[in-house]
Amino acid sequence: MKKFKLYSLFGEQEEKVFEPITTNIIEFDGNFSLEQSVNNIIHGDCLQVMRTMPNQCVDIVITSPPYNLLNSTGNGLSKNTKVGKWKNAAIKNGYVDYEDNMPYDEYVEWQRECVSEMCRIIKDDGAIFYNNKNRVQAGLLQDRGEILAGFPLRQIITWKRSGAINFNPGYFLPTTEQIYLLCGKNFKLAKGANKNTDVWQVKQEMKNPHPAPFPEELTDIIVSSTTGKIILDPFAGSGTTAISSRRYGRNFILIEKSRKYCEIAKARIDGREDWRDV
Numbered sequence: 158m159k160k161f162k163l164y165s166l167f168g169e170q171e172e173k174v175f176e177p178i179t180t181n182i183i184e185f186d187g188n189f190s191l192e193q194s195v196n197n198i199i200h201g202d203c204l205q206v207m208r209t210m211p212n213q214c215v216d217i218v219i220t221s222p223p224y225n226l227l228n229s230t231g232n233g234l235s236k237n238t239k240v241g242k243w244k245n246a247a248i249k250n251g252y253v254d255y256e257d258n259m260p261y262d263e264y265v266e267w268q269r270e271c272v273s274e275m276c277r278i279i280k281d282d283g284a285i286f287y288n289n290k291n292r293v294q295a296g297l298l299q300d301r302g303e304i305l306a307g308f309p310l311r312q313i314i315t316w317k318r319s320g321a322i323n324f325n326p327g328y329f330l331p332t333t334e335q336i337y338l339l340c341g342k343n344f345k346l347a348k349g350a351n352k353n354t355d356v357w358q359v360k361q362e363m364k365n366p367h368p369a370p371f372p373e374e375l376t377d378i379i380v381s382s383t384t385g386k387i388i389l390d391p392f393a394g395s396g397t398t399a400i401s402s403r404r405y406g407r408n409f410i411l412i413e414k415s416r417k418y419c420e421i422a423k424a425r426i427d428g429r430e431d432w433r434d435v
């Protein structure tokens with residue numbers, strides 16, 4: 158049994174016990190079963206999987222899709238960068254089974270379809286915490302308003318990171334990402350959680366083999382700020398959402414396209430010491 162320090166924006170620290178459980182990786186075959194998916198990892202394309210999920214079957218979605226980072230107008234990320242500011246950025250190589258390089262319009266359309274499915278499958282008192290990031294492309298701000306237009310956006314939380322790697326003489330070094338809170342009409346935070354404010358200062362995660370993981374502190378804040386019992390992460394990566402879900406006694410469903418990341422997430426949730434080397 159492992160003990161983890163709990164994070165709080167107010168400096169209080171309590172210990173929460175994370176009890177590893179044995180999870181299964183389910184190969185998506187076109188059919189979704191809620192019973193079989195809970196506390197398991199579905200290996201598949203999240204849009205295809207979500208389309209088979211019933212209406213209002215999960216309470217909370219916490220997710221961070223790929224940011225389309227390799228689609229860049231220049232002075233940005235490139236897979237072949239061997240020198241300079243990007244050379245040590247794990248994300249420059251993209252994900253193991255996903256290029257992260259769509260034409261911008263296609264990316265927006267894809268993400269709108271994903272968000273639309275998330276809105277359909279959360280309950281009336283549920284919510285979606287959708288993490289994405291503003292970018293400057295061809296000298297102009299590309300925010301995520303186009304993706305989220307028309308969806309029930311209630312708040313934009315600022316995630317203040319400790320640093321950044323996007324140096325450009327044309328604008329100030331960005332050190333923030335956004336967490337868009339989209340809500341069912343009856344959504345309420347857990348008691349007292351609104352004191353967490355709308356700016357969260359959380360360092361980026363450095364000890365995870367996944368190139369773009371959530372820090373556990375971030376998902377801890379989200380899970381502990383909500384009361385939902387089933388938490389979905391459709392872009393699950395290394396499974397950080399599941400770790401926080403278990404820590405707070407909630408159930409999770411993970412969906413991830415890369416078999417490799419499914420295996421890392423499984424080893425991590427199962428409590429294997431060597432999950433980083435899987």
Ligand SMILES: C[S@@+](CC[C@H](N)C(=O)[O-])C[C@H]1O[C@@H](n2cnc3c(N)ncnc32)[C@H](O)[C@@H]1O
Nearest residue numbers: 202203223369370371392393394395397413414
């Ligand atoms: C920003 S990462 C998420 C990282 C995760 N929050 C964590 O803590 O490790 C995005 C993930 O989406 C996955 N992905 C990309 N396209 C996908 C798709 N169509 N369906 C499911 N997962 C996908 C990538 O393989 C990657 O692991």
